[in-house]
Amino acid sequence: MxxxxxxxxxxxxxxxxxxxxxxxxxxxxxxxxxxxxxxxxxxxLKECGDHGSSDNVTIYSYCDGNGYQVWAEFRHTDVVDGHLDVWGPNLPRRSSPNGYWPAGTDTQRWRAEGNGTACAEGWSRVAGKWRSVGLPCVTIS
Structure with a gap:
């Protein structure tokens, strides 16, 4: 990989x-x-996915010989009520718990195998409405 x-x-x-x-x-x-x-x-280190950022979300990836791992964080602004969705090759969409997310706090790491694109999307709820606050992707190949 x-x-x-x-x-x-x-x-x-x-x-x-x-x-x-x-x-x-x-x-x-x-x-x-x-x-x-x-x-x-x-x-x-095995060559692996770059980290990528978009607006207030960063996705990270790592290859360890048994596939890859991905995780995400809100980059520079605390999110009072929100969550992060992460998905990728052979990894169905996973979501972090809803709630308060301080900037720089990582989600758990999800593991999968495969090649393709892994993405993370951050969501923030303000006044009862959900809005996307970033959708970065990295290439796993």
Whole structure:
């Protein structure tokens, strides 16, 4: 499974692996990422989905050899009453619980296998009406 990783890799990506030592993340001009935990240990990350943002929503993805994981967050504004929907290849639409979502709080991670497009849509309810507050997508291939 291959998907491009941009040089701007979110710090959350490092938290996915179980690294026993502090890690350094570098990206080559070919956009391959390498995590170095010590001079003796280098881990090649599989190329995977970029993160993508639209309005107030960001979607993240990660490949681990057993498929991919996706999750989302409201980016820069707290949502008093809302939720995030996430879907992708072989992943039917999943929804986070309705309620208060502080900016930067991730949904759970959903796992699936496949290639295609994964998306997240954020919803906010104001005065009893639901409105979309962002619909970013990333490519999983």
């Amino acid at each position: 291959k998907v491009k990783v941009t040089p701007k890799i979110p710090v959350r990506l490092l938290a996915i692996g179980a690294l026993a030592a502090p890690a350094i993340l570098t990206a080559s001009p070919n956009a391959h990422a390498t995590v170095t935990s010590s001079p003796a240990h280098t881990i090649q």
